[in-house]
Amino acid sequence: MVAAGIFLVFSFRQANPLRTDLTALLPLEQQDPARQKANDLISRSLAKRFIVLISHKDRAQARARAAELAKALEETKLVRPIGDDFSPDQFRKLGTLYFAHRAGLLSPGDRDALLADQGQDLAERAMAQIVGPGAIADARLLKADPFLLLPSFLLNLPFPATKLALDEGMLALRDENGTHILLSANLLADPFDLTVQQTIVSTFNRYEAALDRLDPPSIRRLGAVFFAEAGAHKAIDESSWLAGFSLAGTILLILVAFRGLRPLFLNLLVIAAGVVCGLSACLLVFAQVHVAVLLFGISLIGVAADYGFYYTATIFAAEDKTPEQRLKEILPGLSMALLIAVLGYGALAIAPFPGLRQIAIFSAVGLVSAYITTVLWLPLADRRKRPAHAAQTLRFITGLSRLWTDRRWRVLRLGFCGVLVVIVAAGLGRISFDDDLRKLQPLDASLIADQSAITAVTGLNLTTQYLLVEAASDERALQLEEQIAPMLGQWQKSGLIKTAQSPAAYVPSLARQAENQRLQREKLIEPFRAELLEAIGLQAGDLNPAPDEKLALATALESRAIPFLNELVLEPGLHVVTLQGVTSPERIRQEIAGMAGIKFVDPTADLSALLGLYRFRALVLLACSLGVISLLAAWRYGSSGAARALAPSFVALLVVPCALGLLGYAFTFFNAMAMVLLLSFTMDYSVFCAEGKAESRPITLLAVWLAALATILSFGVLGFSSTPVVASFGLTVLLGVALAGLLAPIAAPALKEPGGS
């Protein structure tokens, strides 16, 4: 244990071996490095952005409040200067970039016109623009671009649809409710860092609190940092009272049962041994551990507490036995429970899921360590004499266990079984599966309201679906994007998407630029330029012809003139085409099926699908574990003994999903994992009862019920969480453990005593 402890300290010192990305839990054969990388990069850059909408019926007020808030946020030093992107400098950069490479740039419509030999239309359009109102051109532009193709290119760049416009350096919109100002901010620090979240949110709260009460602007916010803060806030608030309740309950339980603190320390020792050894084994094998595995693994170690409880319960029979003798009596039960747990969880290691494998190793090693600690250390640390209240407690336990044996309680027993049958019959058809991530992780309601308000006011469509383009080089990727551009146009026309942004729309491939140059020369300049120049009174010698040099994607990225573009190009050959307003992800999947190098990515749906897959595999593995355990039990207890021993677990595993269905809960991946855990908890109760000697039956039952109560206190309280996924996880354990605890006496061989049945 000391060695394991030292190893852990070293591991955590070198580099944090904990992983938090859910994609790390993906089955190995399904992990797509490009997709994962794209998701990582996109979520990282997205997560750093947030927007704020300040609305007031008076324009000046709205602008002043927006400026104050921007200043307050900038003063935190956690936010890049707000509004920098609107500086004239930014436009100058963009103009310089495109202007120098105008020879190869054509808007899609102009390109189509030239391809269709309609150069004359473009020449006439230029003439109309030069003489008509809405004059775009000055002499400098006319000399450089007499056909005004560059303004047309700029105007047709695919921007996300929005109702906002630049108004004196601020993005603004006026409607019947007044003026709305949008601040777009970029965090300099990690939005998932608690102190960053708190600083930003408290800046907002302070600012809002200091506002004029009579005529305040409405301030709405949207961004990962706010959602994360709300989530963390809620989780911390909730977990502190849940943990407090759980801890107080467990201590109280031990104090009431044993009337001393030593059993508490003994149990803590067992749990600590399990966690330290399990985690270091996991790190030794996998080099890193997922946070979810860690949490689940630690939960599973809760099973280890059963061993401690079983041993500590034996002090009620301490008057005539030494600690060693008492251990010897319960050793078969402990060993059998361990064997079943390790074999059962060994089944998890067969699955190609890194997550489940990590859990298997964590649990197996953790449980073995807890077992060894119980067997080797607990008798040494145990100096207690039989407690004074032992006889009374055991009498109470015996009385309770008679509920299952006495003839006079037969009606009650039948009634109880009847209720279970009714629950199963009524609930079986109501079990529904739902892995929608958005429902599993409900977001803060007021922030959701802010989000819809911002979407409604600004027209910004905030979805994260995109096409991932993978090719050997940037040039190849741009060409692929140009190939699918007509398809995207069709999608837009048919309403499948609202808009799309593809890197090639901002920087055409070199091949496309060469073709555009040729088209301009052959279809426009040669046939129509002389006529146009004459009409506006320009000499050919006055012209400032476009340089031949093509715009390379790398140049465009380096200039950072189009910040948008830098987010679309993840790395050479790996591009993103963002899609807004997708109405049917399924149709998009169908349309691009079979296209090499193009994938549709819907991060939320992908994650939901992943959870669905995990749920299914976890249930299959649960079934395998049950199979293995049944064989073991049959070998050890014979078929009827095995049926009796397994009955509490089987009944709990059958009744709980039905009960959840009746209560209106959907069955998710997290319920499946709770069921896996449930099997482990409840098998211990069965095995202790099946292995326990008839004369120490009350001690065994005391241990089982204490263990069940402790489990309910530590996991069952999660049922009160306001996060549905945590609540349904807690409820699964609560119902299952309570039921299996109640049924545990069935697992014991029948007692031959007068009046028994």
Add this chain to the structure above:
Amino acid sequence: MGHSSTGPRASGLQFCGDALRPIACALTLSFLALLLQALPSQAQSTTLQEGQILRGQFEQKRYLSGLDNPVRSSGVFTLVAGKGLIWTTKRPFATVTVMTEAGLVQDVKGKETLRLSASKLPVMAKLYTMFGAALTGNWDAMQGAFTLTRQQNGQAWTIHLESLRADDPNLPIKAIKARGQKLLDEVEVVKTNDDRDVLTFSNQKLEAGRLTPEEEEFLVRAQR
């Protein structure tokens, strides 16, 4: 995820505002020239009433710095209160430009060659609002950006607007000079790069009559 998605869209948005700025500026110029058309002069208010139509001829000389001769054009216009403006250039080139609250549409030989919708370019709507405000004699829209000097000489009047912030990239206008009597006769718009438009109006008639079916069609199409 669902919630954390302000990124590329927001930056695209900023870019959008920037890239379209010169176009918006150019449009501002034309609008301002037209605004003056409806200026209520001190002597005699000629503010258009709802349903009124102003028709006339125009001649435009566009002086582009660096070009020896101005680019000349001429044609007719129809200004319909509350609906929009139809600017029909006849020489040197037949083209129709229609401006409404919904944006700008330009036709060459009956074929639409340019459409700037106010939803894509919201500054259009803002300009149109300014336009409408001036039509009803509400000067607030202009006061912030210009100093206004009026001179009256009997029936004749001149107005001189001087930009308060000539370096404002959103409004690259140095000055606007207008003169007229009952109606506007001539206006000159000087841009910050010293390009200027000189517009002369003639044969103007203020009517309460009806639009021609062709005009009606233009305005309807421009509203789409």
